[in-house]
Amino acid sequence: MHIPDGFLDTKTWVATAVISAGAVSYAAKKSKELLDERQLPALGVMSAFIFAGQMVNFPVAGAASGHLLGAALATILLGPWSACLVISTVLAVQALFFQDGGITVLGAGIFNMAVVAVAVSHFTYHFLLKLKANRYAATFVAAWLSIMAAAVLVSLELAVSGTIPLGVVLPVMAGWHALIGVGEGIITAAAVAFAVSTGTFGQEKKAEVAGHEA
Amino acid sequence: MKRNWFWWLLAALLIAALLSPLASSHPDGLERVAEDKEFLEKGYSVLRSPIPDYLFPGVEHEGLATALAGIIGTVLTFGVMVGIGRLVLPRSRSQKS
Numbered sequence: 354m355h356i357p358d359g360f361l362d363t364k365t366w367v368a369t370a371v372i373s374a375g376a377v378s379y380a381a382k383k384s385k386e387l388l389d390e391r392q393l394p395a396l397g398v399m400s401a402f403i404f405a406g407q408m409v410n411f412p413v414a415g416a417a418s419g420h421l422l423g424a425a426l427a428t429i430l431l432g433p434w435s436a437c438l439v440i441s442t443v444l445a446v447q448a449l450f451f452q453d454g455g456i457t458v459l460g461a462g463i464f465n466m467a468v469v470a471v472a473v474s475h476f477t478y479h480f481l482l483k484l485k486a487n488r489y490a491a492t493f494v495a496a497w498l499s500i501m502a503a504a505v506l507v508s509l510e511l512a513v514s515g516t517i518p519l520g521v522v523l524p525v526m527a528g529w530h531a532l533i534g535v536g537e538g539i540i541t542a543a544a545v546a547f548a549v550s551t552g553t554f555g556q557e558k559k560a561e562v563a564g565h566e567a
Numbered sequence: 568m569k570r571n572w573f574w575w576l577l578a579a580l581l582i583a584a585l586l587s588p589l590a591s592s593h594p595d596g597l598e599r600v601a602e603d604k605e606f607l608e609k610g611y612s613v614l615r616s617p618i619p620d621y622l623f624p625g626v627e628h629e630g631l632a633t634a635l636a637g638i639i640g641t642v643l644t645f646g647v648m649v650g651i652g653r654l655v656l657p658r659s660r661s662q663k664s
Binding site: 354355356357358359360381384385388389390391392393394395396397398399400401402403404405406408409410411412413415416417418419420438439442443445446447448449450451452453455456457504507511516517521522525526529530533547551552553 | 571572574575576578579580582583586587589590591592593594595596597598599600601603604606609610611612613614615616617618619620621633636637640641642643644645646647648649651652653655656657658659
């Protein structure tokens, strides 16, 4: 869902860039309060893993492809503040070094994927855990919804930019990403299972305990 | 504890090196929509990146060019995130208190 330069008009990419700058600064501030340098490997490894995962496009319905976004994965394993920093970093590296996603629309990409997709993942996952949902079911639903939220936002941004009417773009964006979101859900659940089996992310275990106690 | 990070980093490098060359070349969801709804031509690139489209320049074998780009990107992303984290995060709390 990396938007190229030119898809969004100036008011839209400037507005989303301003919101994202505020959101990322706030995430950095919260991370500063909650974490210290011992969490550096967790952030680095998660970013690297999501970068690699995003390169592996899986075919969708014979005519399109999708790949891991990783917002739900980072959120569930590291919490929303770190996830925001991780996804923002991945998007910035992709735009700067790999020409994947435009540089003018980087703020929009961060808003869609590192802010809103992360927030949706966080609230969905913890809401479902409170309802005593199975953790992998909660992971799948959070991941699927995070993709849908980002797809709806991209559609809105395209429409506000005058690129294409909302009524035309929203149904097809939602349709394709409903399928891509299934891939996101499966990969995210598998990666969370890998994290649990390797016992890598300490915070992840605490989240589980907190979830069960709540 | 430390060894577990190694497994995630190894998994990331293996995915980047071995799986990414096998990735589907179909357009992604947004590209598919842009093509079908005829606004793909509005897109362009402001920036010229050193490794555009995840293909290491000058390497003719596409799988190898992708794998190289993947390994470089994975290591680079790790480095950039740790660098930013070092700037943002305070030193170990236990030492401070």
